[in-house]
Amino acid sequence: PxxxxxxSSPSGACGAIGGHGGHRxxxxxxxxxxxxxxxxxxxxxxxxxxxxxxxxxxxQGHGRKLNAWTQWGELKECVVGVADNACFPPVQPAMIPEINDPVLRNVLGEWPRGRKSQRCIDAANQELDNLVNVLEGEGVKTLRPEVMDWSQPLRTPLFAVENQYVACCVRDTVITVGKTAIEAAMSRRDRYFEILAVRQILRDLWREDPEMLWKAAPKPSMADDMYDLSWWDWTDEERYEHMHKYRYCINNEEPIFDAADITRCGKDIFVQPSMTCNYAGIEWLRRELAPQGIRVHSAHFPYDLAPSHIDCTFVILGPHLVLTNPERPIADRDAEFWKENGWQFVDCGQPDNPERPAFSQSSKWLSMNIFVIGPGKVIVEEQEKGLQNLLKHQCGFTTVIPIPFRNVFEYGGSLHCSTWDTRREDDMVDLFP
Ligand code: ARG
Incomplete structure (x- = not known):
């Protein structure tokens, strides 16, 4: 099938920090x-x-509720991704991957295809399972995506790919906005069916919670004409010149967004135009959420010349407090709105370990991809000591939990990316009155 x-959890060698709390x-x-x-x-x-x-x-019991209005409310339940059957993302209009390590690049010659090695999958799963254990220890119920065979090729009437990807960064495929689950309109062909790995979770929640709304954005065609291939040919100088246009490798014909392009502050959510999100996508969210009294804003980060996902750029820590990326300041016109409403920005320091795994397509700023699991409570990658201190001494966090997670980096994200909050104890606060 x-x-x-x-x-089960990874076997043998992985037992030390592995386990299967989340599978129970x-x-x-x-x-x-x-x-x-x-x-x-x-x-x-x-x-x-x-x-x-x-x-x-x-x-699963009665009375489960889907609820998450903020990035900081007490976390009660969440989904943690799995690395099983991961494949290399195929070269495609939304992603032209590169090998970071020059030596390996020479040896391999080209971007690899097909399945990732079992060793690489086990190493990531070990860290994901450990995250599950840590969360359960903090009183958070965890759920896992289903295991699917991502090595299957895909063919739709409009495109084909040789293999699919992995259900590790669940943050990208679906988001909880208040009492609504929204399936994203993603841009990558190898991720077209990734949502199926969490559909059983969505079905269960929807059955159990009579107030839950379940929405899915129109499935993008992912046909060639959805993309702007010329963007890939631009030099960094050209991208820099055009940075205030916020145009990337997708055009604006169809609504496109990854769920991770969004961040939540109660009544207000903020969405970043990026390689994975266009203005039509933001407009779709605005129209869908307006009837619920949710205000959808765009947030621009011009200095990120190849942006995707807001969670390594602008990380909400709590009411009126944001961790900002010193190399990717928010656009002046957006900054004003935040400051007028009493928000403070704290710049993150340079990563303690800026190294990128050879096959990672993310930046060194995965260091900022922390997971706030309650007021004053946060999980941070264990090597990022500088950030741990900043959070403790300057941002009011009383519980900072360091855990190893670098083996997950090549799957496209860190702690925040690998999770999807299904229940936080929080409300539709208005912090932009
Ligand atoms: N594009 C981001 C960077 O390179 C990584 C974003 C990861 N986030 C995620 N939800 N997958 O800095």
Missing amino acids: IIRKRS AFSSSAGLRGLSWQGRRSFGSEAREVHVAQHKVGP
Whole structure:
């Protein structure tokens, strides 16, 4: 079968920090779901009804609610990504990957294809599983995406790719905005079906929480004419010259956004135009969320010449406090709005370990990709001592939890990227009155 439950934590060597705290929740229901999945295909609606009824009193319990208005409310439940079956992202209009290490570049000659090595997958899974254990230790219930075979090629009427990617950066595919889950309109072809890895979680939540809204942005065509390929040919000088246009490798024909281009401050959310988000995408969010009283703003970072995802650039730490990237200041016109409303910016220092894994397509600023799990409580990569001190001594964090996470970096993110908050104890605060 293409889809199965993630079986167990990494074996053997990984036992030291590994574990499967996060699997408890779903392993108890694995049989039930495995059955219903097949039942749906082969037995039709009768079987499905049984499935629904069982789920109503299912192992997840009653009264679960989807709720996350901010980046800092007490975290109660979240999803943590998995590295299983990860493949190298294929070269495509939304991503032309590069090998960072010049020696390896010479040896390999070109960007690798197909599956990543099992060693690389196990190393990332070990750190992801450890994050699960740490979260559970802090009283956060964790859920995991389903394991899927990402080595399958994809063909739609409008594009084809040789393989898919991985369900590690769940932050990119779906976001909770208040009581609404929104499936993103992503730009990468190898991520077209990544959302399927968390669909069971969405279904469960939606059944259990009668107030939850579940939205999916229109699936982008990902046809060639959705992209602006000429952008890839621009030199850094040209990109610098055009930086105030905020035009990147996607054009503005179809609404496009990754969920990680968004950050939440209660009644207000902020979205960054980037390589993975266009103005049409921001407008789609604005129209969808306006009826709920949510204000959607754009946030511009002109000095990031190849931006994607706001969570290594502008990291909300709590009410009126933002961790900012010293190399990617927010545009002046945006800064004013924040300052008028009493917000303070604290610049992050340079990363303690700026090294990028050879196959990472992210910047050294993954160092800033911290996970705030409650007021004054944050998880930070263990090597980033400078940032840990800054958070403790200048930003009012009383609990700073360092954990190893560098083996996840080549999968496109760090602690914030690898998670999706499904429940925080917070409200629709108005911090931009
Ligand atoms: N593009 C960002 C950088 O290189 C990395 C963003 C990672 N975030 C994420 N949600 N995957 O700085």
